[in-house]
Amino acid sequence: MAPVVSTDTEPNLEPEHPCSECGVRLLSICGALAGDELRDLRQSGTTIRHKAGATIFFEGEPVDAVFTTTAGTLRLSKLLPDGRRQIAGFIFPGDFLGITMEDEHAFTVEAITDAELCRFPRYHFDTLAEQHPQLERRLYALAAHELAAARQQVVLLGRKTAAERVISFLLMLGRRCAQEDRMAQEIAVPMSRNDIADYLGLRIETVSREFSALKSAGLIQQTNKHTVWLLQPGRLAKLAEG
Amino acid sequence: MAPVVSTDTEPNLEPEHPCSECGVRLLSICGALAGDELRDLRQSGTTIRHKAGATIFFEGEPVDAVFTTTAGTLRLSKLLPDGRRQIAGFIFPGDFLGITMEDEHAFTVEAITDAELCRFPRYHFDTLAEQHPQLERRLYALAAHELAAARQQVVLLGRKTAAERVISFLLMLGRRCAQEDRMAQEIAVPMSRNDIADYLGLRIETVSREFSALKSAGLIQQTNKHTVWLLQPGRLAKLAEG
DNA sequence: CGAGCGATTGATCGCCATCAAAGTGGGTGG
DNA sequence: CCACCCACTTTGATGGCGATCAATCGCTCG
Numbered sequence: 001m002a003p004v005v006s007t008d009t010e011p012n013l014e015p016e017h018p019c020s021e022c023g024v025r026l027l028s029i030c031g032a033l034a035g036d037e038l039r040d041l042r043q044s045g046t047t048i049r050h051k052a053g054a055t056i057f058f059e060g061e062p063v064d065a066v067f068t069t070t071a072g073t074l075r076l077s078k079l080l081p082d083g084r085r086q087i088a089g090f091i092f093p094g095d096f097l098g099i100t101m102e103d104e105h106a107f108t109v110e111a112i113t114d115a116e117l118c119r120f121p122r123y124h125f126d127t128l129a130e131q132h133p134q135l136e137r138r139l140y141a142l143a144a145h146e147l148a149a150a151r152q153q154v155v156l157l158g159r160k161t162a163a164e165r166v167i168s169f170l171l172m173l174g175r176r177c178a179q180e181d182r183m184a185q186e187i188a189v190p191m192s193r194n195d196i197a198d199y200l201g202l203r204i205e206t207v208s209r210e211f212s213a214l215k216s217a218g219l220i221q222q223t224n225k226h227t228v229w230l231l232q233p234g235r236l237a238k239l240a241e242g
Numbered sequence: 243m244a245p246v247v248s249t250d251t252e253p254n255l256e257p258e259h260p261c262s263e264c265g266v267r268l269l270s271i272c273g274a275l276a277g278d279e280l281r282d283l284r285q286s287g288t289t290i291r292h293k294a295g296a297t298i299f300f301e302g303e304p305v306d307a308v309f310t311t312t313a314g315t316l317r318l319s320k321l322l323p324d325g326r327r328q329i330a331g332f333i334f335p336g337d338f339l340g341i342t343m344e345d346e347h348a349f350t351v352e353a354i355t356d357a358e359l360c361r362f363p364r365y366h367f368d369t370l371a372e373q374h375p376q377l378e379r380r381l382y383a384l385a386a387h388e389l390a391a392a393r394q395q396v397v398l399l400g401r402k403t404a405a406e407r408v409i410s411f412l413l414m415l416g417r418r419c420a421q422e423d424r425m426a427q428e429i430a431v432p433m434s435r436n437d438i439a440d441y442l443g444l445r446i447e448t449v450s451r452e453f454s455a456l457k458s459a460g461l462i463q464q465t466n467k468h469t470v471w472l473l474q475p476g477r478l479a480k481l482a483e484g
Numbered sequence: 485c486g487a488g489c490g491a492t493t494g495a496t497c498g499c500c501a502t503c504a505a506a507g508t509g510g511g512t513g514g
Numbered sequence: 515c516c517a518c519c520c521a522c523t524t525t526g527a528t529g530g531c532g533a534t535c536a537a538t539c540g541c542t543c544g
Contacts, residue, residue: 078397080484086400088393101386106393133375140378143385144343150392151330151348155320157399158328158443162532193491201400203533208492225491225541242322404500435523445501450524467509467523 028068029096030118032138037128044124049116056097056109056117063105066098066125072115073190076107077198087199089149090191092176098125099143112191157201160242165200166210167240170220174230185230270310271338272360274380279370286366291358298339298351298359305347307361308340314357315432318349319440329441331391332433334418340364341385354433399443402484407442408452409482412462416472427472 019025019042033041047070050056056067059078074091088107091097097109097117129136156168173187189196197204214220219236221229230236261272261284275283289312292298298309301320316333330349333339339351339359371377398410415429431438439446456462461478463471472478 076393080397080401082484084401084484086397088396099386099389101383102390106390130375130379133372133378136375136378136382137372140382140385141343143382143389144341147341147385147389147392148344148348150389150396151318154330154392154395154399155322155328157396158440159322159326198400204491205493205534206532209532212492242324242326446523447502447525448500451500454524 022070023093028094029135029138029142030068032135033132037132037135041120041125041128044128045118045120047116048119050111050114052111052113052115054111054115056111056115057105059105059108061105063098063100063103064122065119066096066122067117067119069093069095069097070116070118073112074109074115075112075191075195075199076109078107085198086201087195089146089153090195090199096139096142098122099139099146112195160240162200162202162206163210163213164240164242165202166196166207166214167219167236169196169200170228170230171233171236171240173228174233185233187228187230189226189228264312270336271377271380271384272310274377275374279374279377283362283367283370286370287360287362289358290361292353292356294353294355294357296353296357298353298357299347301347301350303347305340305342305345306364308338308364308367309359309361311335311337311339312358312360315354316351316357317354317433317437317441318351320349327440328443329437331388331395332437332441338381338384340367341381341388354437402482404442404444404448405452405455406482406484407444408438408449408456409461409478411438411442412470412472413475413478413482415470416475427475429470429472431468431470 019030019038022030025031030038030041050072052072056074069091071093073093074097075087076089076091077085077087079085090112091109100106129139156165160168170187170189173189174185177185177187191199193204193207197207200207211220211222215222219230219232219239221231223229261280264272272280272283292314294314298316311333313335315335316339317329318331318333319327319329321327332354333351342348371381398407402410412429412431415431416427419427419429433441435446435449439449442449453462453464457464461472461474461481463473465471
C-alpha cells in the first residue's frame with residue numbers, strides 16, 4: 001500500500017547472493033540491511049509461492065512469521081460473521097507484511113494474483129530487529145506510512161461518495177506506477193470488481209456503474225478489465241476530493 | 243486511541259522530577275525512558291494547555307513537534323473541500339501524538355475538552371529516538387497499535403450499519419475504562435454527537451436516533467449526555483459485529 | 485459450441501441523509 | 515434567583531444514493 005521508502009545507496013553485496021537479484025530488496029525492509037545482516041535474514045527466510053486465490057494466512061491464526069512481497073498482489077481482508085467483507089488494503093511487490101504487536105492476525109491475507117513472498121520466522125526477525133536499530137527504524141517508517149494510508153481510507157469510507165471513492169482508488173493505483181505525472185497514465189488493476197467493491201465499501205454493481213460513468217465522461221479509458229488509462233489526472237484529482 | 247502498552251517496573255526517578263508525578267508517563271512514550279534520558283526529554287519539552295475547542299495544529303502545517311497527552315480528549319480530523327468532515331480518531335490521556343514520517347500534518351488536531359500536553363521539538367525527539375533503541379521500539383509498538391485501530395475503523399466504516407457503528411463506538415470507549423468486564427459499565431463520552439457522527443461516518447440525527455433506540459431496547463442507560471452505562475455488554479458485543 | 489463465471493445494465497427498494505421543528509440544558513445578565 | 519438565550523440534541527417527515535434483485539452480456543475454457 002505504502003509507496004515504500006527507498007535508500008540512496010546500494011550496499012555492498014557479493015554478486016552470487018540470492019538477495020542481490022531481488023528486484024524489490026531496496027524498496028522493502030531488506031534495504032535496511034547489507035552484508036552479514038542480510039545473510040542472517042536470508043538464512044532464516046524461505047521463498048514461498050502462492051497461486052491466485054490462495055490464502056497466506058487467516059484472521060485469528062497465530063502470527064509466527066513476517067513476509068516481504070516480491071511478486072504479485074495480495075489483499076488484506078476481514079469477514080463479519082454474516083459474510084460481509086471489508087478489504088483493508090492491498091499489498092504490492094516490495095511491501096512488507098507483518099506490522100503488528102499482536103499474537104493473532106487481525107486480518108486474512110490472500111493472493112489476488114500468483115504471488116511470491118519471502119517468509120521469515122517471527123522470533124528470528126524480532127531478534128534481528130532488536131539487534132539492528134536501522135531495521136527497527138525502517139519498520140517504524142513503514143508502520144507510519146501504513147497508518148497514514150489507513151487513515152486516508154477512513155476518510156474515503158466515512159465521507160466520500162461512490163464516484164469519489166472509485167476515482168480516489170484509481171489515483172491511488174496510479175500513484176504506484178507514477179512515472180512523472182503524465183497527461184495520460186496507464187495503470188494496472190490486478191483486482192476484481194468484487195475486491196474493489198469490498199475495498200471501497202460499495203457493491204460490485206455500483207463500482208461497475210462508476211467505471212462506466214467515468215468512461216462516458218471521457219475521464220478514463222479501458223483496453224481490458226485490468227488496464228485503465230487515466231485521461232485527465234488533474235480533473236480526476238479534483239473530483240476525488242469533492 | 244490505543245490502549246497503550248505499559249511497562250512492568252517503575253524506573254528510578256528522583257522524586258522532585260516533574261515527570262515523576264505525571265500520571266500517564268508509564269503509559270506513554272516516556273515510559274520507555276528513565277533517569278538521564280528522561281531528563282533530556284523533559285528539558286526539551288514544554289507543557290501546553292488548550293481550552294476546549296482550541297486547535298493544536300492544522301492539517302497542512304509543518305510537523306515541528308510531537309506531543310504526549312496528559313489530560314483531556316482530542317480529535318484528529320480532516321475536512322474535504324466542501325466542508326464534509328471525517329474524524330479519524332480520538333486521543334486520550336497517555337496517548338502519543340506524532341506518529342508520522344511526513345513533513346506536513348495530514349490531519350487537524352483539536353481539543354474536545356480542556357487539554358494538557360507535553361510538547362517536544364521534533365528534531366530533538368528524533369535525535370533521542372535514534373540514540374535510544376527502546377524508545378524507537380516503543381514508537382513502533384504504538385504505530386502498530388494505531389494501525390490496527392485504524393483498520394478496525396476501516397471495517398466499521400466500510401461495512402457496518404449505523405446501529406453497529408454506534409455500538410462498536412460505545413464498546414471501544416468502554417474498553418478504555420475497562421475495569422474487569424463488569425455486568426454494567428459506566429463510560430465517559432466526552433465528545434459531542436457531532437464528533438461521534440463525524441467519527442462514525444453518520445449524521446448527527448442518525449447517531450441520536452441510535453442512542454434512543456439502544457435506550458428503549460434496554461441496552462444502555464444515560465444519566466447525562468456525557469455518561470453512558472452499558473447494561474448488557476455481551477449482547478452489545480454480538481450486535482456490534484452483525 | 486455451450487457451460488460458467490465475472491461484469492454490466494436495468495428496475496426497484498431501503499437505509500440513512502436531509503429538511504424541519506420542537507425539546508433540553510447550561511450559562512449569562514438582569 | 516429567575517428569565518432568557520443559544521447551542522446542542524432529539525424527534526418527525528420526506529428524499530436520494532447506493533443496495534438489492536434480476537436479466538443480459540462477454541469472455542475464457544473445456
